[in-house]
Amino acid sequence: MELAATFALWWAPVIVLAVLFRMVRISGLRPGWFLTAMAIYAIYMAAIMKGGALIPIDHYFEGLEWNWAGKIASIAATLVMFAVMAVATKAVSPESAGFTLRQKPGSVIPALAMIVLLAGSGIGLELLAADGKSMAPERLLYQATMPGLDEELFFRGLFLAVLGAAVPSGGVNLLGARITAAGLLVTLLFGLGHGVGIEDGKPFVSWIFIAVTGWFGFGLLWVRERTGSVLLPLLGHNLINFSGSFF
Template sequence: MEDAFIAVFANVGVIFILTLILKALNKVDINITWSLISLGIFTCYVFALFRGAEVIPLDIFFADLSWNWSGKIAVIILWGCVLFALAKYKRGFSIVDAGFTFRQIEGSTKPALIVLCLFVMLQAIVSLFWSGEPRYDLETLLYQATMPGLDEEPMFRGVLLFCISLAIVSKRYCLAGAPLNVGGLLLVLLFGLLHGVMFSDGEWHFLLISILLTGSYGFILLWLRERTGSLIFPVIAHNCVNVVGQLI
């Protein structure tokens, strides 16, 4: 478990160095307070994900669970607490600012549906060539159809995106109608690094294909979030892609 924490925070260090470089190039401004808040939220996320079973011991009631339900549920509780804290203490904050709304930006539904379908097709192709054996058991399908989107999207494309956009301030770059900022793009990079840079038994493991693939997925999810102004499409897309990845 300690190895996982070392890898995670080494990846955060990469983002920190890139942010300083961008600051030196006058591409971003850094707000120290919101940077510390963002780091604190992410640190809590890591501990909730990896230590959630110590707080929510579902294995007591379900002895045969093979997926990290406890960690995911702990993260869902965490982002709920962060959302509550922002609503209570951040002046002028609305939960819509973090994507918690069913309302979609006008004209965004059709392009989001197209991207969603293409995203699922991409995952099907990737699964055909690089995935392992498909898993059809009920727990796996139920987990993949719910937990990934409900955990990672409100956290990475919701509250963390809101906070890091205040921590790393930059102009926005419009891509096919989605206003992307540097903070969001750095989160995409972190998302990829978390899945491709690992530390185990005193050795570093660097999986470029995992970084590129997961980073690309994170970018698509960020685009959906910014294009629609809502977490609805990112949550649906994330869960659909994960389910397809298990079926093929």
């Protein structure tokens, strides 16, 4: 029940905003695709939270403190969902999901500059928090690999493509990146997923976490749309998480 309630808390503002976008003609709204987006998000979250039980990594590496199995399960779920949808519909393809190594001409240097800005702001926030270094080998390895592989393949990859079919819009050009209604909704949900939940049966909201993860999510979205690929967002995401461990 708590998981279902948390899911509702995450999606309620997204639904409201999607309807508002449609009313003011910022975007369209396709209910079937919108329900599909909600379904793949539910599968993704279930894989992170429960799917690790199907992956016996703890039997081979005892004493793991991080959710390796859950992340591996969610990555596998994302790739399987992508494969199924790519066969079933033309709306989901390697190009629409950014599953390509090809970068748009002239996009790499601006994208790297944004990643440096994001990583620098992450280090600055860590210094402000002054919560000490976290340099355990397992943490460093995890932060250097799992966050980007998991969250970029899903949020700025498959999920962005599906939500783009659900709320189609022309978007606006922001310094060479086309920011669409779908991109804004993905960023909102990314922030809410890190800052809204239920604890001890009571809902909580952390505006700081929503703002911080929303900032990083939007920056990584910009890189994704500027380059046309999830490659640099993936690497940048891991760099942000990894570098923050040292401050």
